[in-house]
Amino acid sequence: MTIAVTGPFASGKSAFVGMLGDLGAHTASADRIVHDLLRWDREAIDEIGERFGEEVLGEEGVDRKALGRVVFGDPEKLTELEDILHPLVHDETDRLISFCCCEVFVVEIPLLFEAGRGEDFDHTVAVVVPEERQRAWASERGVDGATLRAIEARQLPPEEKANRADVVVENDGDLDRLKEKAEEFWARISGEKSSEGGDEEGA
Numbered sequence: 001m002t003i004a005v006t007g008p009f010a011s012g013k014s015a016f017v018g019m020l021g022d023l024g025a026h027t028a029s030a031d032r033i034v035h036d037l038l039r040w041d042r043e044a045i046d047e048i049g050e051r052f053g054e055e056v057l058g059e060e061g062v063d064r065k066a067l068g069r070v071v072f073g074d075p076e077k078l079t080e081l082e083d084i085l086h087p088l089v090h091d092e093t094d095r096l097i098s099f100c101c102c103e104v105f106v107v108e109i110p111l112l113f114e115a116g117r118g119e120d121f122d123h124t125v126a127v128v129v130p131e132e133r134q135r136a137w138a139s140e141r142g143v144d145g146a147t148l149r150a151i152e153a154r155q156l157p158p159e160e161k162a163n164r165a166d167v168v169v170e171n172d173g174d175l176d177r178l179k180e181k182a183e184e185f186w187a188r189i190s191g192e193k194s195s196e197g198g199d200e201e202g203a
Helices: 013-022 030-040 042-052 064-071 075-099 131-140 145-153 158-164 175-202
Strands: 002-006 026-029 105-108 123-128 167-170
Touching: 002 013, 013 026, 013 105, 013 123, 013 175, 026 030, 030 042, 030 064, 030 075, 030 105, 042 064, 042 075, 064 075, 075 105, 123 158, 131 145, 167 175
Parallel strands: 002 105, 002 123, 026 105, 123 167
Antiparallel strands: none
């Protein structure tokens, strides 16, 4: 069973994915995949250097801060970067799924619907958060209002993410409450797995 978790920046989706991992899922993150691509993938590193200049390259692959200074605030350059990375993230996600031995694979993809991948998974989950809480959490991470608006401009509105997702998790409480919701979701998908197994045995 494959599950994609999405949501706006600073919504708690990483925490939710981590909780599913604690319950037994194999987990992955598109952001982590991008981090590894920018450090190790020669194809991606060379193409980014050609497109955005040698100044974005560091001692180990792409200097993410230098790259961010070039692309953030420039929608055309940001789109160019996403055109390079999205297919590579897509391929690596599929590779991880193909080698996964766990019954449940969960991947966090912030731009899930924006990248047209919503139909690629058995379930999609949108983690949403009250705006005031999101801005407070973003501030705690050192992300100011202007940067947050730039991030949000790349994404569908939270309401649209929620409308497109199979399941919506409202992160409007503390971590214990989010954990309860993760456990409720896990129980639901575990029930589906059991039902599928029963159908196969009876076939």
